[in-house]
Amino acid sequence: MSSATLTSTGVVPPGAEAAAPAAVAAPAEETRRARTSAGNPGVWWSGAIAALIWIAVGAVTRFIPNASIGFTEWNLTAEFGTGTALVGGLLLALAVIGPRLGAVAPVRGSGPWLIALAALTAVWQLLTAKYAVLPAPFFAPPQALVEVYLDDYARLADSFWNSLKLLAHGFFLGAAIGFLTGVGMGWSRVVGYWVHPLVRFIGPIPPTALLPLAFFFSPSSYAAAVFLIALATGFPVAVLTWSGVASVNRNYYDVARTMGASEWFLVLRVAIPAALPQVFVGLFMGLGGAFSVLVVAEMMGVKSGLGWYLTWAQGWASYTNMYAALIIMALLCSGLITLLFGVRDRVLSWQKGTLKW
Amino acid sequence: MVSAVIERKREHEAPAADKAGVVGSHIDIRGVSHRFDLKEGPLPVLDDVSLDVKPGEFVALLGPSGCGKSTLLRLVAGLEPPSDGSIRQDGRSITRPDPSRIVVFQDPTLFPWRTVWDNVALGLQARGVLSRERSRVDEALSLVGLSEFAKTHPHQLSGGMAQRVALARAIVNEPSLLVLDEPLGKLDSLTRLAMQSELVSMWQRTGFTVLLVTHDVEEALFLAQRVVVFSERPAKIKADFEVDLPYPRHRGSPRLAELRHHALGLLGLDATW
Ligand SMILES: Nc1ncnc2c1ncn2[C@@H]1O[C@H](COP(=O)(O)OP(=O)(O)OP(=O)(O)O)[C@@H](O)[C@H]1O
Numbered sequence: 293m294s295s296a297t298l299t300s301t302g303v304v305p306p307g308a309e310a311a312a313p314a315a316v317a318a319p320a321e322e323t324r325r326a327r328t329s330a331g332n333p334g335v336w337w338s339g340a341i342a343a344l345i346w347i348a349v350g351a352v353t354r355f356i357p358n359a360s361i362g363f364t365e366w367n368l369t370a371e372f373g374t375g376t377a378l379v380g381g382l383l384l385a386l387a388v389i390g391p392r393l394g395a396v397a398p399v400r401g402s403g404p405w406l407i408a409l410a411a412l413t414a415v416w417q418l419l420t421a422k423y424a425v426l427p428a429p430f431f432a433p434p435q436a437l438v439e440v441y442l443d444d445y446a447r448l449a450d451s452f453w454n455s456l457k458l459l460a461h462g463f464f465l466g467a468a469i470g471f472l473t474g475v476g477m478g479w480s481r482v483v484g485y486w487v488h489p490l491v492r493f494i495g496p497i498p499p500t501a502l503l504p505l506a507f508f509f510s511p512s513s514y515a516a517a518v519f520l521i522a523l524a525t526g527f528p529v530a531v532l533t534w535s536g537v538a539s540v541n542r543n544y545y546d547v548a549r550t551m552g553a554s555e556w557f558l559v560l561r562v563a564i565p566a567a568l569p570q571v572f573v574g575l576f577m578g579l580g581g582a583f584s585v586l587v588v589a590e591m592m593g594v595k596s597g598l599g600w601y602l603t604w605a606q607g608w609a610s611y612t613n614m615y616a617a618l619i620i621m622a623l624l625c626s627g628l629i630t631l632l633f634g635v636r637d638r639v640l641s642w643q644k645g646t647l648k649w
Numbered sequence: 650m651v652s653a654v655i656e657r658k659r660e661h662e663a664p665a666a667d668k669a670g671v672v673g674s675h676i677d678i679r680g681v682s683h684r685f686d687l688k689e690g691p692l693p694v695l696d697d698v699s700l701d702v703k704p705g706e707f708v709a710l711l712g713p714s715g716c717g718k719s720t721l722l723r724l725v726a727g728l729e730p731p732s733d734g735s736i737r738q739d740g741r742s743i744t745r746p747d748p749s750r751i752v753v754f755q756d757p758t759l760f761p762w763r764t765v766w767d768n769v770a771l772g773l774q775a776r777g778v779l780s781r782e783r784s785r786v787d788e789a790l791s792l793v794g795l796s797e798f799a800k801t802h803p804h805q806l807s808g809g810m811a812q813r814v815a816l817a818r819a820i821v822n823e824p825s826l827l828v829l830d831e832p833l834g835k836l837d838s839l840t841r842l843a844m845q846s847e848l849v850s851m852w853q854r855t856g857f858t859v860l861l862v863t864h865d866v867e868e869a870l871f872l873a874q875r876v877v878v879f880s881e882r883p884a885k886i887k888a889d890f891e892v893d894l895p896y897p898r899h900r901g902s903p904r905l906a907e908l909r910h911h912a913l914g915l916l917g918l919d920a921t922w
């Protein structure tokens with residue numbers, strides 16, 4: 293997983309992942325702009341520097357010959373070099389002319405990240421294709437990833453959608469069941485008595501350990517995969533919902549009861565809204581759990597999906613394909629977590645000082 | 650502003666249904682003792698408390714901290730049954746909470762996930778009458794002077810504003826008994842004086858019975874018709890006297906100073922006076 297995130301930073305277009313640090317870097321950028329604005333109005337300096345490095349990356353890729361070891365030959369090397377140089381050129385134009393057109397504001401803060409990404413790509417290029425310090429087939433240069441994306445586009449897209457579908461099925465099922473279980477345990481003494489020991493007993497078992505059971509009892513391998521993901525999601529959601537409901541300030545109930553609230557009102561309008569911050573913590577943990585069992589869930593039976601693709605690529609020792617799929621997987625996970633953060637910020641807008649992703 | 654609200658009310662409703670016609674509850678507390686069963690053994694909190702509150706009467710309860718005043722209010726609200734004795738409202742035994750008896754707790758306990766407006770609407774919503782009575786929420790809010798804050802969330806309010814919202818949330822239910830547990834305790838002294846006068850005029854207009862717990866002797870004397878002084882825990886009634894002054898009262902009146910001396914003496918604080 294960690295290698296996925298590391299590599300992904302080399303390829304991801306700046307807009308996607310650099311959005312978060314942008315907010316942090318922005319103030320420094322602002323002051324610098326204020327200082328330089330007298331001498332040279334409206335050049336986006338960090339963008340310009342990044343552009344120059346990107347052009348340099350292009351030159352390195354194009355003009356340093358690839359190390360030739362055995363039969364390994366990296367296709368698309370020239371094209372990748374031209375492409376990066378072109379991107380650098382466009383970025384340079386944006387950095388110089390953009391500020392006058394007022395088109396830089398949204399990306400201004402990401403300048404330092406663009407520089408870092410360019411530097412990282414250069415190092416990556418040199419270590420793999422140029423000097424083979426990191427040898428094939430275990431490592432691949434960026435142009436090889438581009439090649440995989442171009443050649444295997446259809447299969448990767450298909451895998452992406454199937455993984456998304458599987459995750460959505462499992463996550464929503466698990467979250468719903470976990471939520472209801474948690475509310476039941478927190479609210480009803482009887483439900484708590486019977487379900488709490490079960491949750492304590494079954495919950496801590498890693499869902500993947502139940503793989504054989506899941507496949508034996510489920511009607512189809514897809515259902516088994518959904519079951520595993522639902523299990524990984526449901527346990528943290530149930531536990532945190534339960535603790536959220538159980539720790540609601542008793543005075544809220546007193547206030548509502550003196551005003552004539554029914555049991556249902558107390559559950560739906562007092563206990564659940566009061567527990568929601570905890571429920572979201574559970575949902576985040578559940579989503580993490582769902583990611584971690586995705587590969588295993590797709591290992592058996594399922595015929596498409598990113599986890600399946602990873603296993604398949606490893607089976608053929610085509611590690612370049614594996615890296616390509618890992619990057620997509622990292623993007624998928626990061627995107628879904630961003631989405632969940634967005635939902636939380638909307639639902640819990642009444643809270644002060646919530647953490648931004 | 651307040652009179653404007655009343656004007657509006659008159660226009661909307663037939664004269665017979667005038668809300669000024671709420672009849673205050675008669676509360677009869679008879680021989681009530683209460684104890685909490687703790688691990689270390691029983692903790693007696695109330696000891697044979699008997700108190701008869703006439704319909705529409707304004708009674709203040711004074712007593713040392715931790716003596717059991719809040720506990721007595723919880724029993725009257727019906728949130729807990731007393732260990733011994735009986736509490737009746739208009740002759741019927743109090744067994745559970747009822748919207749005719751509304752409590753404003755020591756802590757405002759607003760629901761942080763609801764806006765100010767939605768907090769005030771809580772009781773009406775809980776009883777399923779909100780869609781018919783929305784205008785009452787607006788009236789209650791303007792009564793406590795917070796109409797502009799209808800859409801804010803509680804964490805954006807000052808302590809005093811939060812306490813006023815709690816008051817609006819209570820009176821919107823038009824209770825026949827209003828139970829107030831130090832409702833003005835957190836207000837700054839200026840807002841506090843203004844709210845005291847507001848409370849009196851609200852009480853005079855509507856006619857509900859009021860049970861008010863306070864630490865502030867002057868507040869008790871300025872507001873209430875009758876003051877009940879409790880002893881240290883377990884609380885016993887130590888004194889029960891009338892405040893024989895007409896409304897509106899004047900804080901500087903010599904009779905008030907006299908009664909204050911008397912009350913402080915009962916609380917064992919006359920040496921400092
Ligand atoms: N739920 C409870 N369980 C156990 N003990 C309690 C409980 N509620 C109150 N007590 C105890 O009962 C005593 C009286 O509490 P209470 O809240 O009625 O005091 P009070 O007179 O309202 O004090 P204050 O003026 O400081 O608010 C206290 O000693 C308190 O510790």
Ligand SMILES: [Mg+2]
Binds near residue numbers: 719720
């Ligand atoms: Mg108290």
